[in-house]
Amino acid sequence: MSAWRPGRRTVLLGGLALLAVLPWLGGPYTTLILTAALALGLFALSYDLVLGVTGLVSVSHATLFGVGAYGMAIGMTRLEAPFWPSVLLGIGAAAALAWVIGFFSVRTAGPGFIIMTVIFAHAVESIANVWTGLTGGENGIILAVSRVALLPGLDVRFTAGSRSAYYVVLACLALAYALCHWLVGSRLGLILKAIKGNEPRALALGHRVGVYKVVVNVIAGALAGVGGMLYGLSQGFVSVDLLRVLLSIEVVVWTILGGPGTLIGPVLAAILMSLGVDYLRSVTHQYLFAVGAVTLLVVLVAPDGVGGLIDRLLGRPAPAARS
Amino acid sequence: MTAELLLLQLANGLSFGVIFALIASGITLMWGIMDFINMAHGDLYMLGAYGVWLSLVVGVASFWLALPLAVAGVLAIGLLLRFTVLRPVFGRAPLQTLLATYGIGLILQQGVLATFGPFSKEIPFPVTGQVTLGPLRYPTYRLVVIVVGLALIVAAWVLIQRTTYGIWIRAVAQDRTMTAALGVPxxxxxxxxxxxxxxxxxxxxxxxxxxxxxxxxxxxDVILLAFIVVMIGGLGNYVGSVVGGVLIGEVIALGAIWLQPTEAYLVALGLLLVLLLVRPQGLLRAAR
Incomplete structure (x- = not known):
């Protein structure tokens, strides 16, 4: 072990600098893929508030990611609304659905919560598959935006593979990270951690645990919705793939591998693993085998994430697999 | 809408319900007894259907021979999973069983897709014709499904209630550590x-x-309804899952008179949400 250990801030700034130069190392296609990976990183970050910080197992997070993207896409195309109202519609849709899912799911005891989120996730996926007039089904909705006025005087080109889109997503990810970091340290964050640590005690201390669970689901859902919109904008279209149960499971895997509750871990895992899946998808049609195998292997080999796995390989005692 | 159509759909609902109950009772048993969320349960159902089709394709003469073969095949696959990849997962937290079984389900689905292709298969009805039930002329095969399904559901219930294993099963559900200490394997x-x-x-x-x-x-496709049934019956409650199965079967069948299938699913979901508002513990008292 060397004596010098870089501080958290140094590592973060270094990582940000690395991410900032990445799009200059490849062509537009690389930038396009990286942009998507960053948007998925933001998605995983929001999920860490739910699973990592609060210890709440939700299998409907991609539902919120996709509904946020669809809210914006439907606003921009079907309703022909301007950009910002469409964005608000997307965030509103994701937050509202998160509230509905949370409201009903917390009414059930223990694992009922998980199963309720599974039910909602499947239900929304079924609706989106069938209601093609609204969602465009497999083909999705094409977002014919090449230029978006984020602020007066600040136009961003959202054509496929543009660097400006990449930087917008990177900036949103950094902002969201700062927001989540602040949130975890706030009073609300402390209560959420108390719920994860010992729910009966948090209840006994007088915290309204059910309300906080809904609140964190709504905050994380709105953030996931933002991730979904950025993903949709950077890809130029929004499809049913964004709200599949499969993606909800993938974000659980990313969060576990990256280290639940560390915020940065799930982001890194999401970026790296989504790039890996992208690569697999480009070389074989059978990439879902690999996704299934990784999902299974995480449980068998690394239930405590990459960090826990390294600890175990080095012979350090690892905490038993929990939550 | 005639009274006859209503009666027919009520009877159809019973045949749907028996099938839902067969799936949901397995999910609820696995949860109630070993805290095991099985996301691959729908894929075992899928394998049962493929098993029958495959048996008929390779030359098994009758559906009634193919059925036990298919079930034996699914049982063998289930036990293989239980003794290999799933062995370390039993007793872990719900999240871990959920992920492991989802991974397995995805692999099973992709395996079937890669082996047999994406196109749907059909097999003929093993018994054709209709029986007259009072004012109703009803397809014989659906009646067979209802009778066979209900008989198996009752048989499984007797197994849980009356046999030594059944007593052990219920003891494990109540207190695993204590039961193990008493020498139950x-x-x-x-x-x-x-x-x-x-x-x-x-x-x-x-x-x-x-x-x-x-x-x-x-x-x-069926797992959504199965989970709704499980929640309506009360997670971990065997009888509840059967009652819930029949209830949802009727909702789907009656809904089919006026609605698209997905809309009928939504009615089923709505029913669950209303139930959660008035009886959060499920229709019957949950097992624990």
Whole structure:
């Protein structure tokens, strides 16, 4: 072990600098893929508030990611609304659905919560598959935006593979990270951690645990919705793939591998693993085998994430697999 | 709408409900007894349907021979999983069983897709014709599904209520540590429960195959309704899952008179949400 250990801030700034130069190392296609990976990183970050910080197992997070993207896409195309109202519609849709899912799911005891989120996730996926007039089904909705006025005087080109889109997503990810970091340290964050640590005690201390669970689901859902919109904008279209149960499971895997509750871990895992899946998808049609195998292997080999796995390989005692 | 149509759909609802109950009872048993969330349960159902189809294709003479073969196949696959990849997962937290079984389900689905292709298969009704039930002329095969399904559901219930294994199963559900301390072989109880659940799902798939058609994603399609049934009946409650299954079967069948299938699913979901508002513990008292 060397004596010098870089501080958290140094590592973060270094990582940000690395991410900032990445799009200059490849062509537009690389930038396009990286942009998507960053948007998925933001998605995983929001999920860490739910699973990592609060210890709440939700299998409907991609539902919120996709509904946020669809809210914006439907606003921009079907309703022909301007950009910002469409964005608000997307965030509103994701937050509202998160509230509905949370409201009903917390009414059930223990694992009922998980199963309720599974039910909602499947239900929304079924609706989106069938209601093609609204969602465009497999083909999705094409977002014919090449230029978006984020602020007066600040136009961003959202054509496929543009660097400006990449930087917008990177900036949103950094902002969201700062927001989540602040949130975890706030009073609300402390209560959420108390719920994860010992729910009966948090209840006994007088915290309204059910309300906080809904609140964190709504905050994380709105953030996931933002991730979904950025993903949709950077890809130029929004499809049913964004709200599949499969993606909800993938974000659980990313969060576990990256280290639940560390915020940065799930982001890194999401970026790296989504790039890996992208690569697999480009070389074989059978990439879902690999996704299934990784999902299974995480449980068998690394239930405590990459960090826990390294600890175990080095012979350090690892905490038993929990939550 | 005539009274006859209503009666017919009520009877159809019973046949749907029996199939839902066959799937949901396995999910609820696995949860109630070993805290095991099985996301691959729908895929075991799917394998049951493919098992029947495959048996008929390779030359098994009759559906009634193919059915036990298919169920034996699903049981074998379920037990293989239980003793290999799933062995370390039993007793872990719900999130871990959920992920492991989802991964397995995805692999099973992709395996079937890669082997048999994406196109749906059909098998003919093993018994054709109709029987006259009072004012109603009803397809014989659906009546067979109802009778066979209900008989198996009752048989499984007797097994849980009356046999030594049944007593062990219920003891493990109540207090695993204490039961183990009393000398009950808990891992063997897990095997029995996992095997029973897998077999029930396989039977459901095999019986449903002539009615609903066969495809790689039929398991994923049915799992939504199965989970709704499980929640309505009370998670972990065997009788509840049967009652819930029949209830949802009727909702889907009656809904089919006026609605698209997905809209009928939504009515089922709405029913669950209303139930959660008035009775959060499920229709019958949850097992724990």
């Amino acid at each position: 808990v891992p063997r109880v897990y095997t029995v429960v996992f095997g029973l659940g897998s077999a029930l799902a396989g039977i459901g798939g095999a019986l449903a195959a002539p009615l609903f058609g066969i495809g790689p994603t039929i398991g994923a």
